[in-house]
Amino acid sequence: MTYIAALRATNPLVICLTNDVVKNFTANGLLAIGASPAMSSCIEDLRDLLPYAQALLVNIGTINPELAITYKKAVALANELNVPVVLDPVACSAGVFRRDIALDLLLQHKITLLRGNAGEIASLVQAKYALDNGGNHKEAASETAANEVATVNSKGVDSSSIATPGTLAAQCAQAFDVLTVVTGPIDGISDGITTEEIVNGSSMMPLVVGTGCLLGGVLAAFIGSKASAPNHLYNSALWGLTAFSLAGEMAAKACETLYQRVEPGSFQTEFINALYRLTDEDVNKGKRWKRPFNREELSVYFICGTQDFKESDNPVRAALDCIEIALQAGITMFQLREKGAGSLEGEAKLEFAKQVQALCKTYGVPFIMNDDMDLAETLDVDGVHIGQDDDPIEAVRQRFPNKIIGLSIHSPEEYAHSRVDLADYIGVGPVYGTQSKGDAKAPIGPAGIQAVREVDGQIPIVAIGGITVPNTATIRAHGADGVSVISAITKANNVTEVVKQFKNIK
Known part of the structure; x- marks a missing residue:
């Protein structure tokens, strides 16, 4: 991936409608990463600038009623010109005035990317849920909304962290149909289909005023650059978010080396330097991504490999076709189990796995590798599944911490x-x-599921072995969160219908 190189080659013009506190820091940070910043605050100026811009940043940090009108006109003009818009709803969780401005921009215009801390994003999602349920967003969110969105404490522009920023980002992305970034000790990004959490960063970043605001500009630069890659919007934003967080780590290390301690003033300087030095190779080596796990993803867990299609004239093609149909129909997780008589090996297995992984990414379904840790590492899959006789889970978790x-x-x-x-x-x-x-062991029956569930009432359980549509309800009633199936799908006359039947059983 060459997103930073593409950004620097493009030198995107980013128009920044941002708050008075951070303009200088934002401009210097954008210059360091390789973008061209322009600070503006009047619509007449924007009519001249926006036709040449690659992105527009709208940050409501020091908003007032007059600026709110300007921002609304600016976003409308950017929409007409197809210029991507990044919205930073600073402190929208603090009160109705800011929240109304952010909601209006989100609901009445096209926002390309929304970036905020957990408190800001949660307040917007709660307000949207209240509106969808017939409530008044000027009042407290409805009880339904409050239960559906994780509670986050906020104070002005600050907020506490949240355990699952990826889940909150996905909720927001789905609520507003906007690519969403939730920032904190762990960052989350989601387009409503694909979700990642980024573990990179430095604890010093919140101690420098404007790092979050600068991130909005940096994300605008990345999505505005012309990198040629599939799903450019999501992938370029993910890369930019990771690069920004990694720059924080680099800045902290530089401070330790140069000054023997990390303090906010020196950190700010070294952070700008880190953005300037940062390369795609740095990001590729240093990125720490984690796909958040949701137990609902176990609902319809499809497992297969080419050996399950050995009766076909072309097992690879048959497997790929079946997997794509199952993905389209709504399976919630896929595990590649390429083992046993007639299974692929070496380069053929690698190429097949790449194709399956690409399909899973297209449909936003976690791609799990069965018992092949080297291939899992090579492909950087979403997860792995191991048995009792495979590599010890202690070693697997150490190898794949995220x-x-x-x-x-x-x-x-x-x-x-x-x-x-x-x-x-x-x-x-x-x-x-x-x-x-x-190599399957003796059947344990639904009672076996219940016995394990009674030992642990919390751990997510997916039932394995001999699962069919008729016995799924019984299995779930005995404590399983979902079912994993092979032949019920691979041998189905109508894969789409079978998957839908599995999905309808709760």
Whole structure:
């Protein structure tokens, strides 16, 4: 990936309608990363500048009624010119005045990317939920909205962190149909389909006024540059967000080296320097991404490999076709299990896995690798699943600290002797007899699921083995969050219909 190189080659003009406190810092930061900043505050000027701009930043930090009108006109003009717009709804959680301005821009215009802290984003989502449920967003959000959106404490422009910023970003992206970035100790980004959390950053960043505001400008520069890549908007924003956070780490290290301690004043200077020195190679080596895990993703968990299509004249093509149809129909997680007689190996397995991964990314479904840690690392998959006889989960978690990890469990006794605390979910079974796995253990029945659930009432469980549409309701009633299936889908006459039937069983 060459997003930073593309940005510097493009030198995008970013028009910044930003607050008075951060204009100088924002301009210097944009210059350092390779963009061309222009600070403006009147619509007459914007009519001249916007036709040449690659992006527009609207930051409401020092808003007033007159500026609100200007910002609204500016966004409308940018929409006419197809110029991407980044909105930073500073302190919109502090009161109705700011929230109304942000909501108006989001609901009446096209915002390309929304960036805010957890408190700001949560307040907007709660207000939108209240509106959707017939409430008045000028009053407190409805009880339904408050229950659906994680509670975040805020104070002016600051807010506390949230445990699942990716989930909040996804909620906002879906509510407003806008690419959303939630910032904090861990950042989240989502377009409503694909979601990532970024673990990079420095604890010094909140101690320098304007780092968040500068991020809005940097994200505008990245989405405005002309990098040629699939899903440019999401991927360029993810890269820019990661680069910005990584620059914080680089600045802290530089301060330790140069001054033997990290303090806000020197950190601010070194942060600008880090943005200037930053390369795509730095980001590629230093990025720490985590796909947030949601137990609902276990609902319809499809597992297969080319060996499940060995009767076909072209097992690879048959597998890819079946997987794409299943993805279109709504499976919630996919695991590539390429093992057993007739399975692919070496370069052929790698190429097949790349194609499957691309399909999963297209449909926003987590791509899990079964028992091939080297290939999982090569492809940077969303997660891995291991059995009791595979690599120890301690080693797997150390190797993949930020990935989804699933662990197979056969009984409460096996649960007791396993490090399930290192797993995001467990696969329990086989529930029924199965022909899909030659190494399957004796069936445990729905009662086996319930026995494990009684030992641990919280851990996400997906049932494994012999799952069909008719027995799914029973399995879920005994404590499973979802079901994993192979032959019920791979051998179905109508894959779409079968997947939909699985999805309708709660």
